[in-house]
Amino acid sequence: MGFAVALTGTNLLACFVGVLIGTLVGILPGIGPIGAMALLIPTTFSMGPVSALIMLSGIFYGSMYGGSTTTILVNVPGEAASVVTAIDGYQMACKGRAGAALSVAAVGSFVAGTLGVVATMFFAPALADFALDFGPPEFFCLSLLGLLFLSQLGAGSALKSFLMVGLGLGLGTVGMDIILGVTRFTFGQMELGQGVRFVPVAMGLYGISEVLAIAERTAGIRRAIRVNMRELFPSRQEWLRAIPPMFRGGILGFALGIIPGPAAILSTFASYGLEKKLSKHPEEFGKGAIEGVAGPESANNGATSAGMIPLLALGIPFAPPIALLLGALTIHGIQPGPLLIGEHPEIFWGLVASMYVGNGILLVLNLPLVGLFANVLRIPQHLLMGLILILCLVGTYSVNNSFLDIYILIGMGFVGYILRKLRFDMAPLILALVLGPTLENSLRQSLFMARGDLMFILSRPYTAVMLSVGLAVLILRSLLGHRRRGRSAKA
Amino acid sequence: MGWLIGTSSCLFFLSVSYLAMSFQYTLGTLEQPGSGLYPLLVGILMVGLSLSFVVQALKSRKRQHQEIEPFPAGRDAGRVSLLAGSLVLFALLVKPFGFALCAAGLLAATFRLLGPWGWMRIVIASLITVVLATYLFNHLLGVPLPAGTLFS
Numbered sequence: 001m002g003f004a005v006a007l008t009g010t011n012l013l014a015c016f017v018g019v020l021i022g023t024l025v026g027i028l029p030g031i032g033p034i035g036a037m038a039l040l041i042p043t044t045f046s047m048g049p050v051s052a053l054i055m056l057s058g059i060f061y062g063s064m065y066g067g068s069t070t071t072i073l074v075n076v077p078g079e080a081a082s083v084v085t086a087i088d089g090y091q092m093a094c095k096g097r098a099g100a101a102l103s104v105a106a107v108g109s110f111v112a113g114t115l116g117v118v119a120t121m122f123f124a125p126a127l128a129d130f131a132l133d134f135g136p137p138e139f140f141c142l143s144l145l146g147l148l149f150l151s152q153l154g155a156g157s158a159l160k161s162f163l164m165v166g167l168g169l170g171l172g173t174v175g176m177d178i179i180l181g182v183t184r185f186t187f188g189q190m191e192l193g194q195g196v197r198f199v200p201v202a203m204g205l206y207g208i209s210e211v212l213a214i215a216e217r218t219a220g221i222r223r224a225i226r227v228n229m230r231e232l233f234p235s236r237q238e239w240l241r242a243i244p245p246m247f248r249g250g251i252l253g254f255a256l257g258i259i260p261g262p263a264a265i266l267s268t269f270a271s272y273g274l275e276k277k278l279s280k281h282p283e284e285f286g287k288g289a290i291e292g293v294a295g296p297e298s299a300n301n302g303a304t305s306a307g308m309i310p311l312l313a314l315g316i317p318f319a320p321p322i323a324l325l326l327g328a329l330t331i332h333g334i335q336p337g338p339l340l341i342g343e344h345p346e347i348f349w350g351l352v353a354s355m356y357v358g359n360g361i362l363l364v365l366n367l368p369l370v371g372l373f374a375n376v377l378r379i380p381q382h383l384l385m386g387l388i389l390i391l392c393l394v395g396t397y398s399v400n401n402s403f404l405d406i407y408i409l410i411g412m413g414f415v416g417y418i419l420r421k422l423r424f425d426m427a428p429l430i431l432a433l434v435l436g437p438t439l440e441n442s443l444r445q446s447l448f449m450a451r452g453d454l455m456f457i458l459s460r461p462y463t464a465v466m467l468s469v470g471l472a473v474l475i476l477r478s479l480l481g482h483r484r485r486g487r488s489a490k491a
Numbered sequence: 492m493g494w495l496i497g498t499s500s501c502l503f504f505l506s507v508s509y510l511a512m513s514f515q516y517t518l519g520t521l522e523q524p525g526s527g528l529y530p531l532l533v534g535i536l537m538v539g540l541s542l543s544f545v546v547q548a549l550k551s552r553k554r555q556h557q558e559i560e561p562f563p564a565g566r567d568a569g570r571v572s573l574l575a576g577s578l579v580l581f582a583l584l585v586k587p588f589g590f591a592l593c594a595a596g597l598l599a600a601t602f603r604l605l606g607p608w609g610w611m612r613i614v615i616a617s618l619i620t621v622v623l624a625t626y627l628f629n630h631l632l633g634v635p636l637p638a639g640t641l642f643s
Binding site for chain 2: 042159160162163169170173177185214216217380381383385386387389390401403406413414417421422448451453454
């Protein structure tokens with residue numbers, strides 16, 4: 001069924017457009033997959049939910065492929081998860097092995113992406129079956145755990161991340177309380193009754209603020225290292241060294257991708273560390289070791305595939321790009337969760353099959369067209385920024401034909417700019433805005449069920465485990481923080 | 492004394508206001524939670540966190556430059572301010588004047604501020620972009636863009 005859905009003309013086109021845009025977005029430093037997905041959500045309104053999800057997912061994993069191109073050719077990571085690739089990838093390019101690095105990155109991403117998709121096919125339905133026993137208390141704890149992990153593991157300080165979570169949760173309370181039908185924090189504005197939509201917030205925080213940040217600088221365009229077609233393929237020895245890290249990276253990335261948080265970034269660092277430990281030539285790391293490219297690039301694609309599992313099986317996004325997919329599904333009237341596979345099998349299997357297809361398209365696109373993609377970096381910056389502004393404004397307005405959304409977009413753009421300067425990570429705010437309503441509804445439903453008895457919630461086995469894990473993470477983080485401060489004070 | 496202290500104070504003030512406003516809504520009971528319970532919990536969380544942030548910002552005011560990225564100065568600050576001002580102007584004028592006119596103005600401002608082009612190229616590029624965007628969204632994607640209350 002999956003391939004029957006994924007290989008229709010519309011869905012194939014959506015997949016192709018998604019991965020192409022994702023690759024371009026990954027190549028261009030700045031906008032990132034979250035910004036691109038937020039910008040393009042309004043364009044999916046005329047599509048069905050399956051096509052919309054396929055396109056947006058394509059942008060997500062496509063950007064992982066594209067990020068490695070700029071990283072290797074220009075030493076500027078196209079997106080955050082490619083930072084580690086810059087360590088050895090650019091060094092390989094400087095030694096004339098750019099083609100080999102790009103090939104290994106592309107093939108590694110394909111291998112890991114394919115492994116991830118196969119694992120998703122088995123894990124997601126199993127997790128969905130398991131989650132059928134979940135009730136409001138479990139979903140409350142799961143949402144809480146997701147927000148907690150993201151705050152602890154995100155960039156910047158935990159306090160700043162928690163503040164962003166609080167802001168996101170607060171923004172999520174604006175509008176109609178769907179349980180009692182009361183409007184909250186609307187200040188008499190009827191339009192606010194529908195709440196603060198996440199599209200203008202996401203576009204403002206990532207799109208508008210990025211344009212303002214770029215306006216500060218007038219840096220020239222960096223020159224990309226040229227790649228010849230005949231240098232594109234690694235030597236036999238390079239393949240032999242690269243293949244085991246591809247598989248290890250893919251598995252490690254997948255394992256970490258299921259955990260809430262910035263899994264793609266974490267998995268790349270973890271893979272790099274692992275490959276350096278296992279390598280027979282650890283002294284080469286940092287100077288152009290091919291394992292330092294193969295492992296991390298595979299890991300970030302493995303993590304990307306795994307990130308889909310909690311969304312599809314539980315309806316809980318554990319990373320901001322996945323939160324946007326949840327938002328897009330909700331806009332299309334689909335509620336992901338344990339019942340999704342049973343009620344909308346075409347969505348689940350169509351998406352899984354399209355990820356196979358998308359990975360194949362990306363492999364074909366990224367190798368022969370690498371020279372073309374590198375030239376994308378030559379687009380004048382002011383033209384690109386103008387286009388981003390227009391896309392943000394039109395995209396935001398198109399959600400509900402609302403001028404209020406435009407005001408929110410621009411306001412959040414200014415807020416996002418200041419937050420960037422103060423080194424706040426904005427991802428927790430987005431995640432909290434998306435998860436907040438689920439958190440509130442599941443809390444209130446749990447209290448209804450428990451007739452006010454909190455022990456009812458705490459004594460359920462799954463919630464007890466989840467809350468214990470959350471508490472352990474908080475305590476561990478606090479202890480590690482104290483230890484670090486103690487060491488710095490002594491030094 | 493710094494952006495960190497200013498921002499932390501704003502966050503604290505915002506949190507206290509949010510908490511105060513949450514009391515307008517019925518708290519209910521634990522058995523039947525009202526609309527105000529969850530905002531109350533969020534408000535308490537925010538007040539606590541923002542207060543901690545204020546304290547942290549005050550303690551670290553001497554090394555604030557290590558905690559934040561430097562804000563632009565001189566011409567760079569001017570560029571950012573003018574771009575921000577263009578966006579505000581767009582927001583104020585789009586309802587009466589419509590999308591096409593305001594977007595053209597915003598694009599012209601963006602190209603002028605961020606790029607090296609002369610006015611002729613800027614005007615042509617802005618007009619072409621607006622025409623393409625209007626065609627793409629109005630006709631191809633079926634997204635009606637505001638025409639402007641003054642013209643309708």
